[in-house]
Amino acid sequence: MLKKRKILIPEPKSRFIRVKCNVCGNEQTLFDHATFPVRCLVCGTVIVAPTGGKAKLINAEIVRILG
């Protein structure tokens, strides 16, 4: 008897990034495929907008990619 094997390898297409808020300078870590708007924890500015794929940084810049 043949046994079918299905191997699912999750692709590392999403990761965490360290971003810096352009408004207040606060750094925080977030998921780069966010499906909802992310706000700065300090000043409340929306810094990431969901696009359906990779999240778009609005008022922030990437400091470091955490992988």
Ligand SMILES: [Zn+2]
């Ligand atoms: Zn801020």
